[in-house]
Amino acid sequence: MIIGYRNVVKHKADAYNAAKTLVWFPASTVQLGDLVYLSTGPRDWPLDDWFCVVGARIDAFMKTPKVWIPEYDDCGDPVWGTEDEEIDSYIRRLGFNPRKSIRMSEVAAVEEVTQLGLPKELLNSEGGGLDISAWCTDDEEKLPQEEVDWKSWDIAEDVLDWDEWITFPDEDERRD
Secondary structure, three states, X not given: OEEEEEEXXXXXXXXXXXXXXXXXXXXXXXXXXXXXXXXXXXXXXOXXXXXXXXEOOHHHHHHOOEEEOOOEOOOOOEOOOOOHHHHHHHHHHXXXXXXXXXXXXXXXXXXXXXXXXXXXXXXXXXXXXXXXXXXXXXXXXXXXXOOOOHHHOEEOOEXXXXXXOOOOOOXXXXXX
């Protein structure tokens, strides 16, 4: 299943294509931490010349905890753009392992664009178990053109209620 899109520079696209999966590179922006960021469509982040489509094994992906990261926490303290440890602490307070949880949020300063962030530990090279695939091209027209509708994903057999994104994990998922 397609889980998102990514725009990258040529050397990253070459690495993804050679490995046929996402390869770890430190993030150039860190709104939600040092992650691999994906968007819902191939034109959401048209900053670089190479366009990538990213997929994952549906059963493993749907079982992976997903955490909505708000701009501010319940106390009014900023969450976006803070140090990794602060964001990780926020995720732990919700009962999730930050290294094994998919992070999602709106993109700062871009209205109505949502992003998904994959921690390094979820990548294939780290044994993440999602069976992630990636393919990149410099011709955007070669990519699937449909947007990924993250809001419609089924989580634990229930349609995701976007306003109630956080669910409490099982005991196994709470372990760091």
